[in-house]
Amino acid sequence: MDLKFDASLADFRTMIRDAIKQDLPREIQERTRLFGGANSSDPHDSLAWMKILSKRGWTVPHWPEIYGGKNWSPLQLFIFQEELYKAYAPDTCWGGTHMVGPIIYTFGSEAQKEQFLPAIRNGDYYWAQGFSEPGSGSDLASLRTAAVRKGDKYIVNGQKIWTSCAYMSEWGFFLVRTDPEVKPQRGISFLLINMKSPGITIRRIPQINEEAELCEVFLDDVEVPAEQLVGEEGQGWSYAKFLLDHERTTSSFIYFNKRELDRAKMIATEETLDGVPLILHPNFQGRIARLEAEISALEGSVMRLLANEEFKYNETAVASILKVSGSKLQQALTELHVDLIGPKAIRHYASESVDRDPYDPWPDHIPGRTSQALILRASTIYGGSLQVQKNIIAKLAFGL
Template sequence: MNLEFSPEEETFRAEVRAFLKDKLPARLADKVRTGQRLSKVDMEQWHAILNERGWLANHWPEEYGGTGWSVMQRFIFETETAIAHAPRIIPFGLSMLAPVLIKYGTEEQKQHYLPRILDGTDWWCQGYSEPGAGSDLASLKTSAVRDGDHYIVNGQKTWTTLAQYADWIFCLVRTSNEGKRQQGISFLLIDMKTPGIDVRPIKLLEGDHEVNEVFFTDVKVPVANLVGEQDKGWTYAKYLLTYERTNIAGVGMSMALFDELQDISRSTWRDGRPVAEDPLFAQRMAKLEIDLENMKTTNLRVLDAAGAGHAPTAESSMLKIRGTEIRQEINDLMRRAAGRYAAPFIDEALDEGWNGEPVGPEWAGPAAAQYFNNRKLSIFGGSNEVQREIITKTILEL
């Protein structure tokens, strides 16, 4: 066994680091590090910088403008960008839709949509969940009825992340009520400017506007916007859900956050000593650090087993569960470290350009908000209970 990266991989890591040092704007890294909100422009700026280097679509095949990287290269890239506090890549177009188009789309769809995802022309959002179809996604009801060259779409999607910025939405719609529920689902691409679409914000518990409801009333969608075959959308949907999981553990993000937590716990005092020297807090930190260190190796083992180009295995469900638990635990400890200063919440302080005086430790402002926001981690992307179902069926074969 050898857990070292190869010399080629280390060279690649150095290349990524040099790029980040050179090209990642300090303004963006600072916002990410301190938990400030990123604007649409911020996210687009980072996408453009990556695209200029040819690194934006780091898991697409080269022929479509991807990097053709190995899973290990992608892991290194994701880890290094997280440690450098780069903004995350918005996954909807790049990591979710694009693999489906590349595998199931027509040549025309690929030629049209893929370059527009790369250059930022189109911002995509994901129309999967509905009020009555969460974990039980196949029970979705939004209907698309064929009418000549169009589908007429009626229904409602929800938890649609960043739909307020989106130009397009890829949707699972019901095109048939015959047979098994999974068989009557189709995969449609819908222009958000089409009449009959109404986006309404959902305010989350910490106060942020991140997700939305999207209502469809007699929305006309050209038949050309169907991906693959009608009624076969479930296959594509599942492919999308399992495709991009090399980063599902979020190990890089957790490493960056843990470092931050270590700094904070050493510099912040309570009860006459640094928080890091509180024996019970220190014990929580140590358990977390060990779990994270184990997770790094588990993640590498899964990647190694998956190999280049292979579809991710059900083991990624284990990564999702423990990876999100670790991140949530870090958020929990950040909140604890803030003590009573977790409570003061100046909303504007999370926006760029705020020049007010911080209340208490300067890092404490977003700690509680991030903790609350990241409760989502164990709910989205297939809740951790759904991941346990996947493990049960595919690994444990029960």
């Protein structure tokens, strides 16, 4: 396997880096640097940044060219994402660009493509993912939110939970039960629902890091035009699985992990114990070295995928392996940040302003670290919990 980036890729990297430097507003960059978790930059910043990126046509480079993609190679896409993360650029609205967008251009009607793809590309609004329900998270196939066809409409009743950013989303993509009589997976359909529809009530859930991005969404007799069904009725489960396999390498959070390792080294150089930088302390040295080795191994796996080397296991198992390693590394790295700043971790929560208090005695690398470590406790839950991923690996990779 040849992992070298050739000269043309080096030029590509320089071009991307220069463009980001030129385009990324300082305030947005600063907010993302301080408070952005993985996939959790400020959603307003995400939309503002998409507007800027869309001028270069760079919001959905991974899409097919016909829908506005850039036809970049997998390695170019890797470099693009890596540079965005390094520069502390916000994520795009992931629900649109990486989830519902590919579903719409693959399975949606021409009218849906026309209505939604340009808006997703331009970052016109945020999308919510309405999959999980109370009692139906890991066991998603048991979901109960019901959509009953009445003429040219579906009438939707039920409740979703943990719906990220639902309160500020204009549209949502929902898994709903259209047929309670068949095998659970067969009775699920994929509906696009306008979040301002009468009958939708949204309640924000306070989080441990003092934010409230997660929501409960209640649907009471919500009328959804039948043309907002994506693909075929009863095929929602296979579309949701397509989502999972579609973005295999992003589940490794590799860009985030590489960046946060650099941040750990920086903090360890600045913070001292008895006048000696923590990076020279054997305990921290060992932790950093171990994490660096694990991140290199993870990057190697991602590169093998990108180089199209045959993996021994099937794709779903690979996505799960990357998710398990990537999410555990996120937690180990952000816990390391907190340990490095020691007692100073006790304050500085997400709600603090990026404008620093001029009398704040603590250095610039302190704000946001506690908040980030706390919210990333969830990274081994969302997108498929750690234990469930391990079950998948056991079954698909080892036949257990």
